[in-house]
Amino acid sequence: MKYTPWFIRGIVILLIIIVALTSCNKEENEAKITIGEVTRSVFYAPEYVAAAQGFFAEEGLEVDIQTTAGGDKTMAALLAGSVDIALVGAETSIYVYQQGAEDPVINFAQLTQTDGTFLFARNAQENFDWEQLKQSVFLGQRKGGMPQMAGEFVLNKHGIDPSRDLELIQNVDFANIASAFASGTGDYVQLFEPQASIFEQEGRGKVVASFGTESGHLPYTVFMTKQSYLNENKDLVQKFTNALHKAQLWVDSHTAEEIAEVIKPFFKDIDPAILTSSVSRYKEQGTYATDPIIDEQEWNNLLDVMSAAGELKQKVELNTIVDLTFAEQATP
Structure with missing residues (x-):
């Protein structure tokens, strides 16, 4: 039987230990x-x-x-x-x-x-007032979703009933809301950043209010x-x-x-x-x-x-x- 020097056996054992620890x-x-x-x-x-x-x-x-x-x-x-x-x-x-x-x-x-959304107006007036939303077309979010609920909460706080005072559109999928507004749907929309700033840069309107500020923590x-x-x-x-x-x-x-x-x-x-x-x-x-x-x-x-x-x-x-x-x- 061929003899393996002790130091070689030691190196092999050490390598096995190192591989095991490395794997762990x-x-x-x-x-x-x-x-x-x-x-x-x-x-x-x-x-x-x-x-x-x-x-x-x-x-x-x-x-x-x-x-x-x-x-x-x-x-x-x-x-x-x-x-x-x-x-x-x-x-x-x-x-x-x-x-x-x-x-x-x-x-x-x-x-x-x-809330992370901002109220974006297509044709923003110089001095914004929430009353301006009445009789407008509002491109809303999914029913039961947080953006829509927080939005309605804020609108009600300002005396606006979304079901009666607005034409509320809620049949647009979340991922397509920005493109729907860009194509001409709605007078107002809730937008997250950076989409709101992008639309401002493109001249599609401006941010007039923050739902985050209005709805609290x-x-x-x-x-x-x-x-x-x-x-x-x-x-x-x-x-x-x-x-x-x-x-x-x-x-x-x-x-x-x-x-x-x-x-x-x-x-x-x-x-x-x-x-x-x-x-x-x-x-x-x-x-x-x-x-x-x-x-x-x-x-x-x-x-x-x-x-x-x-x-x-x-x-x-x-x-x-x-x-x-x-x-x-x-x-x-």
Whole structure:
């Protein structure tokens, strides 16, 4: 039998150990999470900052961001398991709960704390007044969706009944609303950024009011997942929330120009000046949450908005489908 020197045997054993440890580290470093975001918008700047600044990577996460246009489609993707985490309005989790889901959807981290839409007028008058909307054609959002409910909430606050005082159009798919307005449909429309700024640059009208400012603080866009995924992946969800909070603090402490530069790869076709002005609008009105915690006052405001829209069957207490554990641990 051929003799193998002890030092060669030692090297082989050492190599085996190194390969084993490397494989373990590789598995840890490749923990992957797929996010389904309801739309691609500057409204979600902290999400893109978390990816671009390496905050997800610092937590050992590989995050794949997929855009699933519309709250209904995003929730369907989450329930079907094609995405792990959804970034969508908190109202969608309430709808799932109201349907008696066996595996409810749990909100665990807030991204935005105001509505992200702006009232855009095709033929804006010099001094805007909400009364000008009466008898106009309003290109609305999907019934039961957060933009539409928050919009109706604000209109009612200003004495406008959307069902009687407007010609309300709601048969246009979420992804096609901007193009429908561009083609001539409607006198007014709700637009997210950067679309509102793009239309202003193109001379299609102007922003005359902010639904975010008018409707107050609420958990407008939240990261959520199924209870089963949460139970099985607590460590991953905690790491995800930690990374998000790092991004929130970064966004809060940097200028609109700096934020726009970081998120530019996610908006390659957008003029950098438009990107900056869009971020600035959201920062100025306090849209971006500075921590991932959903507080009770915000939650109750959401319930009021849903109730006014006739979409709330019964009051859903905060702790029923909100798990604050991860957000609180991320913000000691």
